[in-house]
Amino acid sequence: MSFFSKLKQGLQKTRQSFVGKIEQLITGRKIDESLYEELEELLIISDVGVHTSLDLVESLRHAAKEQKLADGDSLKALLKSQLRELLGEPAPMNIEPGRLNVIVVVGVNGVGKTTTIAKLAHQYKKQGLKVMLAAGDTFRAAAAEQLEIWGQRLAVPVLRHGEGADPAAVVYDAVQSAKARGINVLIVDTAGRLHTKSNLMQELAKIVRVAGRECQGAPHEVLLVIDATTGQNAVVQAEQFGKSVPLTGLVLTKMDGTAKGGIIFAIASQQELPVKFIGVGEGMDDLRDFDPDQFVEALFDQAT
Numbered sequence: 001m002s003f004f005s006k007l008k009q010g011l012q013k014t015r016q017s018f019v020g021k022i023e024q025l026i027t028g029r030k031i032d033e034s035l036y037e038e039l040e041e042l043l044i045i046s047d048v049g050v051h052t053s054l055d056l057v058e059s060l061r062h063a064a065k066e067q068k069l070a071d072g073d074s075l076k077a078l079l080k081s082q083l084r085e086l087l088g089e090p091a092p093m094n095i096e097p098g099r100l101n102v103i104v105v106v107g108v109n110g111v112g113k114t115t116t117i118a119k120l121a122h123q124y125k126k127q128g129l130k131v132m133l134a135a136g137d138t139f140r141a142a143a144a145e146q147l148e149i150w151g152q153r154l155a156v157p158v159l160r161h162g163e164g165a166d167p168a169a170v171v172y173d174a175v176q177s178a179k180a181r182g183i184n185v186l187i188v189d190t191a192g193r194l195h196t197k198s199n200l201m202q203e204l205a206k207i208v209r210v211a212g213r214e215c216q217g218a219p220h221e222v223l224l225v226i227d228a229t230t231g232q233n234a235v236v237q238a239e240q241f242g243k244s245v246p247l248t249g250l251v252l253t254k255m256d257g258t259a260k261g262g263i264i265f266a267i268a269s270q271q272e273l274p275v276k277f278i279g280v281g282e283g284m285d286d287l288r289d290f291d292p293d294q295f296v297e298a299l300f301d302q303a304t
């Protein structure tokens with residue numbers, strides 16, 4: 001299966017529900033106020049976000065008037081290009097082969113941090129880079145074990161300390177070890193219990209500080225992982241983590257499991273942060289570099 005078909009398959013639920021419903025709504029309809037209102041409602045229930053939905057429909061109204069559009073079908077291309085615009089430009093990872101690159105991965109429990117780390121390790125390894133993982137989630141022993149299992153499967157070294165250890169000490173040791181081994185990409189897993197607890201935020205801030213002290217320019221990326229199925233709460237998480245650590249990008253996981261993939265538009269338009277990857281499945285190849293053009297094409301492509 002081609003890359004594009006796989007992406008389409010991953011976005012199937014959102015495509016059918018979100019775009020499918022938009023098509024149902026506008027096909028054969030005359031453009032009038034009630035159509036705009038229904039469209040607005042549809043965008044909101046698809047998790048595009050109230051604010052973004054209102055803005056979107058407002059500029060749609062404006063453009064349709066300017067272009068003297070009369071029938072609903074002609075709105076589709078317009079809406080597609082507006083949604084594309086909301087997503088901004090693709091933002092490549094700040095990874096250079098000639099140095100040690102440190103990636104810190106943060107996010108609340110269960111969003112897919114550890115799985116995403118394994119997928120990233122798999123990608124970078126395939127590119128010929130030397131990868132190492134650090135178990136910065138010391139809160140539960142099972143977290144480090146899960147990372148170790150991934151490390152074994154992918155043949156990638158994992159640095160861990162015992163349960164309850166200081167995660168910043170794990171990062172310190174991991175950076176020293178990565179330097180000694182000539183590692184190119186060190187990926188740090190972190191705990192995710194209650195993002196509202198200030199001790200977690202302090203812990204994450206310390207991890208970032210220690211990484212920066214031990215390796216010039218580190219962390220090169222601080223990725224916030226969010227679960228697409230959690231809807232608007234994802235936007236709140238981005239705001240809260242952003243206050244404590246210098247986030248550089250977002251990873252939106254479980255896009256395959258939701259019909260509310262519209263959340264990506266809310267996040268992209270309300271956050272200054274670029275979406276760098278999307279997760280469309282549990283397999284190692286199901287993490288995709290986020291390509292806004294391709295994403296919108298896959299979403300609107302109704303051909304089977």
Ligand SMILES: Nc1nc2c(ncn2[C@@H]2O[C@H](COP(=O)(O)OP(=O)(O)O)[C@@H](O)[C@H]2O)c(=O)[nH]1
Binds near residue numbers: 110115280
């Ligand atoms: N369907 C699907 N499941 C995912 C995706 N990413 C992660 N998961 C699953 O989400 C669950 C929690 O993942 P985990 O990495 O342990 O989350 P963590 O607590 O943030 O480290 C696991 O069962 C993963 O397989 C994705 O893109 N799609």
Ligand SMILES: [Mg+2]
Binds near residue numbers: 113114137143
């Ligand atoms: Mg984890």
